[in-house]
Amino acid sequence: xxxxxxxxxxxxxxxxxxxxxxxxxxxxxxxxxxxxxxxxxxxxxxxxxxxxxxxxxxxxxxxxxxxxxxxxxxxxxxxxxxxxxxxxx
Amino acid sequence: xxxxxxxxxxxxxxxxxxxxxxxxxxxxxxxxxxxxxxxxxxxxxxxxxxxxxxxxxxxxxxxxxxxxxxxxxxxxxxxxxxxxxxxxxxxxxxxxxxxxxxxxxxxxxxxxxxxxxxxxxxxxxxxxxxxxxxxxxxxxxxxxxxxxxxxxxxxxxxxxxxxxxxxxxxxxxxxxxxxxxxxxxxxxxxxxxxxx
Numbered sequence: 001x002x003x004x005x006x007x008x009x010x011x012x013x014x015x016x017x018x019x020x021x022x023x024x025x026x027x028x029x030x031x032x033x034x035x036x037x038x039x040x041x042x043x044x045x046x047x048x049x050x051x052x053x054x055x056x057x058x059x060x061x062x063x064x065x066x067x068x069x070x071x072x073x074x075x076x077x078x079x080x081x082x083x084x085x086x087x088x089x
Numbered sequence: 090x091x092x093x094x095x096x097x098x099x100x101x102x103x104x105x106x107x108x109x110x111x112x113x114x115x116x117x118x119x120x121x122x123x124x125x126x127x128x129x130x131x132x133x134x135x136x137x138x139x140x141x142x143x144x145x146x147x148x149x150x151x152x153x154x155x156x157x158x159x160x161x162x163x164x165x166x167x168x169x170x171x172x173x174x175x176x177x178x179x180x181x182x183x184x185x186x187x188x189x190x191x192x193x194x195x196x197x198x199x200x201x202x203x204x205x206x207x208x209x210x211x212x213x214x215x216x217x218x219x220x221x222x223x224x225x226x227x228x229x230x231x232x233x234x235x236x237x238x239x240x241x242x243x244x245x246x247x248x249x250x251x252x253x254x255x256x257x258x259x260x261x262x263x264x265x266x267x268x269x270x271x272x273x274x275x276x277x278x279x280x281x282x283x284x285x
Contacts, residue, residue: 001224008155008170008171009155009156009236009237010155010156011226012225012238013224013225013238015224015239016237016238016239061237061238061239061244062170062236062237062238063155063169063170063171063173063237064169064170064173065170065171
């Protein structure tokens with residue numbers, strides 16, 4: 001079984017979590033003029049990387065918090081996890 | 090006047106079940122339904138800066154420490170998540186002081202008393218029963234710790250009441266209570282259990 005270390009609760013099985021998409025996507029700034037292409041990129045377009053990837057997960061059956069997970073999409077190896085409000089260097 | 094029907098009223102029957110023959114009754118698992126508890130969820134708003142540590146309910150103070158349970162004989166505060174607690178108590182009238190002390194400007198207080206099914210299991214094989222449906226490492230679950238997890242896909246809260254012998258209290262959504270009860274009793278058949 002794949003285990004994910006929740007920054008709040010500790011090591012938990014993946015079945016307690018729900019995948020929430022790419023964590024590197026930033027919402028365009030409020031009141032800033034942006035093009036349709038930029039909106040399109042924010043809402044739909046994803047890179048679907050092979051390799052290290054920063055993802056959002058929600059600990060849905062645990063503390064219900066959103067977290068960031070650095071995971072290798074080809075090996076499923078999890079390197080680090082962060083709170084949702086933590087900046088990742 | 091309407092009478093209250095407990096969450097497991099239609100499935101919980103007393104008696105001995107499973108592989109109980111030839112075993113000392115004291116060594117069997119004990120499974121019971123716990124009714125009439127006050128269950129209140131308290132969540133502090135993200136923008137609230139009020140120091141929750143100073144709030145005293147039934148002589149207990151909240152602790153924002155993962156998996157921790159603060160307790161006395163009647164009341165238990167279970168950590169559910171960051172600034173999120175489940176208050177469980179035998180004292181039904183505690184709701185007045187909870188509503189009084191957790192002001193709605195800083196806290197969301199929700200009475201969940203009638204929306205949970207509560208199963209208590211006691212005995213040396215409690216953790217073995219839990220391991221059958223929940224992938225959490227129960228060897229690390231000590232007395233006065235609680236976790237949220239799933240049991241055969243059913244979301245539940247597990248509160249470790251005691252460790253000598255092991256005693257846990259399981260909270261599930263009331264509508265999932267009967268399914269959880271069947272899962273737990275199925276898993277307990279191997280050890281034999283006394284339904285009380």
